[in-house]
Amino acid sequence: MKSKIIILAVKESRHILRDPRTLTIILLLPIIMILLYGYAINLDLKNIPVVVVDYDNSALSRQMVEKMTASKYFSVVARPQEVYKAGDYIYSSRAMGIVVFPKGFQNDSQKREGTSIQFILDGSDANTATIASGYFEAFLGDLKGGLSSAAPFSIKPRILYNPELESVNFIVPGLSAIFIMLICALLTSATIAREKETGTMELILTTPIRAYQVLIGKVLPYIVIAVLICITIVTFSHFWFQVPVVGKCVVLLSMTLGYVFCALSIGIAISAAVKTQQVAMTMAQATTMLPSVMLSGFIFPVASMPLPLQWISKAMPATYYIKIIRGIMLKGVGWHALWPDFAVLVAMGLFFLFLGMRKFSTRLT
Amino acid sequence: MAEPVVIARGLTKTFGAFRAVDNIDFTVDKGEIFGFLGPNGAGKTTTIRILCGLLRPSGGMCFVDGVDVGRNPEEVKRRIGYMSQKFSLYEDLTVGENLDFFGSVYGLRNRDLEERKRELLVRLGLEGVERQMTKSLPLGWKQKVALASAVLHRPKIVFLDEPTSGVDPINRRNFWTLIHGLAVSGTTVFVTTHYMEEAEYCDRISIMDAGRIIALESPGRLKESYGKNSVDEVFVHLLLKS
Amino acid sequence: MNTIISIVRKEFLQIFRDPMMLRIIFLVPLIQLFILGYTITLDVRNVGLVVRDEDRSELSRQLVEKIIHSRRFRIVGYEQSQMELKSYFEHSLASVSLAIPRGFEEDLLNGLKPELQVLLDGVDSNTSAVAMGYLQRIIATLEVKLPPASLLKLGSPASEQLRIDSRVRVWFNPNLESKFYILPGIVAFLLTMTTTILTGMGIVREREIGTLEQLNVTPIRSYQLILGKTIPFAILGFVLFLMGLSVVSFWYGIHMAGSLLLLLFFAFIFLLTTLGVGLFVSTLASTQLEAVFITFFFIIFALLMSGLFAPIHNMPPIVQKITYLNPLRYFIEIIRGIYLKGSGLEYLWKDGLILLGCGSAILSLSILRFKKRVD
Numbered sequence: 015m016k017s018k019i020i021i022l023a024v025k026e027s028r029h030i031l032r033d034p035r036t037l038t039i040i041l042l043l044p045i046i047m048i049l050l051y052g053y054a055i056n057l058d059l060k061n062i063p064v065v066v067v068d069y070d071n072s073a074l075s076r077q078m079v080e081k082m083t084a085s086k087y088f089s090v091v092a093r094p095q096e097v098y099k100a101g102d103y104i105y106s107s108r109a110m111g112i113v114v115f116p117k118g119f120q121n122d123s124q125k126r127e128g129t130s131i132q133f134i135l136d137g138s139d140a141n142t143a144t145i146a147s148g149y150f151e152a153f154l155g156d157l158k159g160g161l162s163s164a165a166p167f168s169i170k171p172r173i174l175y176n177p178e179l180e181s182v183n184f185i186v187p188g189l190s191a192i193f194i195m196l197i198c199a200l201l202t203s204a205t206i207a208r209e210k211e212t213g214t215m216e217l218i219l220t221t222p223i224r225a226y227q228v229l230i231g232k233v234l235p236y237i238v239i240a241v242l243i244c245i246t247i248v249t250f251s252h253f254w255f256q257v258p259v260v261g262k263c264v265v266l267l268s269m270t271l272g273y274v275f276c277a278l279s280i281g282i283a284i285s286a287a288v289k290t291q292q293v294a295m296t297m298a299q300a301t302t303m304l305p306s307v308m309l310s311g312f313i314f315p316v317a318s319m320p321l322p323l324q325w326i327s328k329a330m331p332a333t334y335y336i337k338i339i340r341g342i343m344l345k346g347v348g349w350h351a352l353w354p355d356f357a358v359l360v361a362m363g364l365f366f367l368f369l370g371m372r373k374f375s376t377r378l379t
Numbered sequence: 380m381a382e383p384v385v386i387a388r389g390l391t392k393t394f395g396a397f398r399a400v401d402n403i404d405f406t407v408d409k410g411e412i413f414g415f416l417g418p419n420g421a422g423k424t425t426t427i428r429i430l431c432g433l434l435r436p437s438g439g440m441c442f443v444d445g446v447d448v449g450r451n452p453e454e455v456k457r458r459i460g461y462m463s464q465k466f467s468l469y470e471d472l473t474v475g476e477n478l479d480f481f482g483s484v485y486g487l488r489n490r491d492l493e494e495r496k497r498e499l500l501v502r503l504g505l506e507g508v509e510r511q512m513t514k515s516l517p518l519g520w521k522q523k524v525a526l527a528s529a530v531l532h533r534p535k536i537v538f539l540d541e542p543t544s545g546v547d548p549i550n551r552r553n554f555w556t557l558i559h560g561l562a563v564s565g566t567t568v569f570v571t572t573h574y575m576e577e578a579e580y581c582d583r584i585s586i587m588d589a590g591r592i593i594a595l596e597s598p599g600r601l602k603e604s605y606g607k608n609s610v611d612e613v614f615v616h617l618l619l620k621s
Numbered sequence: 622m623n624t625i626i627s628i629v630r631k632e633f634l635q636i637f638r639d640p641m642m643l644r645i646i647f648l649v650p651l652i653q654l655f656i657l658g659y660t661i662t663l664d665v666r667n668v669g670l671v672v673r674d675e676d677r678s679e680l681s682r683q684l685v686e687k688i689i690h691s692r693r694f695r696i697v698g699y700e701q702s703q704m705e706l707k708s709y710f711e712h713s714l715a716s717v718s719l720a721i722p723r724g725f726e727e728d729l730l731n732g733l734k735p736e737l738q739v740l741l742d743g744v745d746s747n748t749s750a751v752a753m754g755y756l757q758r759i760i761a762t763l764e765v766k767l768p769p770a771s772l773l774k775l776g777s778p779a780s781e782q783l784r785i786d787s788r789v790r791v792w793f794n795p796n797l798e799s800k801f802y803i804l805p806g807i808v809a810f811l812l813t814m815t816t817t818i819l820t821g822m823g824i825v826r827e828r829e830i831g832t833l834e835q836l837n838v839t840p841i842r843s844y845q846l847i848l849g850k851t852i853p854f855a856i857l858g859f860v861l862f863l864m865g866l867s868v869v870s871f872w873y874g875i876h877m878a879g880s881l882l883l884l885l886f887f888a889f890i891f892l893l894t895t896l897g898v899g900l901f902v903s904t905l906a907s908t909q910l911e912a913v914f915i916t917f918f919f920i921i922f923a924l925l926m927s928g929l930f931a932p933i934h935n936m937p938p939i940v941q942k943i944t945y946l947n948p949l950r951y952f953i954e955i956i957r958g959i960y961l962k963g964s965g966l967e968y969l970w971k972d973g974l975i976l977l978g979c980g981s982a983i984l985s986l987s988i989l990r991f992k993k994r995v996d
Binding site: 035050051053054055056060061062063089102104105106107110130131132133134135136137138139140141142143144145147148150151170171172173174175176177179180181183184295308309311313314315317318319320323337340341344345347351 | 710792793799926937
Binding site: 431432433453456457459461463465466467468469470471472476479480481483484485486488 | 623624627628630631634635638639830831832834835836837838839840841842
């Protein structure tokens, strides 16, 4: 009985190796995506382009501009003479902010009333603007050597995990969640639907093979592929992007299997319900891929979304797995902290499997 | 007075090393029903596609209605009608809409188009289905619609690639009556088929095998020369020989 | 001319008879617009914060009040010891912690400069950075009346202490809501998706069912076929675009600062590109499924490198150079410029020109590939 499953698995592997589309997805796509996401989506803020208008042109103001140019937070792209000229840079999006040193800056800074530097921000990119204004304050604070004029206390911030605040560490491991969902839900539902569509499923079922053997044999290669991809993503991101792996790999692997199980059941459930490949893929995309990318915390913080969307997020398996993979890789936690998430994945998996198996057997036998 | 509408001399088409059409010669006269027979993969469809300007010949030449197809395919398309092997009209349009579309593509307008459409619907026995969705018609009727759209613009010659495949015998016979009607009114018909009985309906037939023409005669003469009772038997005999 | 009109009419007939098609064209993008508007946000709200208040003074309570009041943070717990704080982070119950040391108020009033400890988990770097910024700002608003003796201790006039303050002003989006930034980009993205995919699919479908061959046999010229097949989707794309803009206006309440006409003009130029890509894809794919796949591939690239999610100036310089080749990047800049800054032709003509160039190039390339002859 076991060998029948192996036979089916081997047949399925042949299909996979001969289908250029599937091969591209499992081989080429992960690497491309890692590189793309790793480099393109960089939410870190450095080199914010600003222009400086220095009406004072004193030793002090020039010194400050030097420091600003040298800092890694800002990049001074131009030094226009007037503020309204500087405005052009903002309108044409060549700069995000204008720093203005008023006339008499150096002199006034020694006096009692003090003086101020104006920082005009382009608010259209709200996020960058918020962070930029924070940086500006910090920059100013650094410059004056410690405190701003009358702060009676200090704030000491410390970052627990991901100390350099590299967004690569945040985003790239999340790709595992997306890919496993892609492979285990999308591809499996498509391949089962394809057999139904071409009629070969019927043919197979007239032989002494049972439905569950067909299923297991079909999904086995995909499980292997999914795990391999996960390993590839983690290894690649560790060695190429220096994403830390603080926790234990064994734990990661076992929890990954839980997620794989869950994604597979979803794939099976979908394929049991549809007739054609096309519908299978569309459905899988709409219900798993897109929401996983948008609502799982992969890039966008779920806590900031309206409540109904937060609920949907709780229904996505990817949400839990992303928590798991980040927890293990970046925080170094293990079973003691993550077992509830693992349990949810397994429970979801069982639920969908049950749903799928029922529909599957009654449809065909 | 025989007037050649199609002339092929040394016509060849190769795909890489494979010779799909190997140096064939034939002529088709005006008003003739010319049948192109042969087993699958003999090169029939390839030949038709060259004559329609869909494929460029690798060697030799062919003229359709006096136009050099190799050099001037677009000009040829104005003068011919084509019915492909697979049904290729729009299933999600009605019969009338399909005819309107193809008619206007061939340059028929307004009143002209309306009248011609009426005429064909009557002639082909399609009145009453003008408003029906093409996909809801049985195969035999679909083929009639395809034929209608191929002759809307009164082409000199019409190419039919296995027009009756999959159609039941009675409807096949009816279809051939229509084809006869076309020929009588002066349209030349170039038809491929693998139903041997249909060969009997043609004026002349050519048998193609592995890219070459192995016979080119009227059905009667063919049966005579080989001493067989049906084209089918001649066919089998010739193929066994090669 | 008439031929083109016949083709366009046929396309519309087919489109409106196919319920799946209509759903994809109108329903799906609009739903996406509604939902994406809320999900694509880098705003930070509702951040889990755990407080360790060892002082329990008037001042410390005031501080916590202010934090709650800001509505940016959600206080998930009050703890005593350091140990327990850590577990909040491990279980992802909080991403920030604030520790107010014993004697905070007293030390403060005595000019001894006590230290507040803030821990951030840093995993979501964006949230952490922004949260830090908020926290700092909130804490800075703490009103403290210091007795003169302490003031003296803090502000020593003999030192090089410079009295410099900062004044921050925000142009265009004073409340700094990221939806202003994101939504116009989403509408642009939806326009791209729809027109590209549908054009590609539309042509490939004819190839799949065989009608393309039938069309090839007729006297239809290539340009007539291309125009006939792209015009309907261009029109639909425009309609969708307008619908999207209305949703942004009426549902999200974001009104355009600049000229709608100018935007439509640029959208038209942009369409040259999207239709061109759709056409190009149709020459590569033999089934509709393939067409969708290939298009998605192109689109994801375009999307990630367009500045829609992540600012371009963040990317490594090589990648930034690559984005110059991405037409979507320019269109997003244009739509944001018009929406948020009211930018006019004087600022955007360069982007527009580049878009025109891109579009013409892609379209010409695709047309060349798309020949009627099956050779």
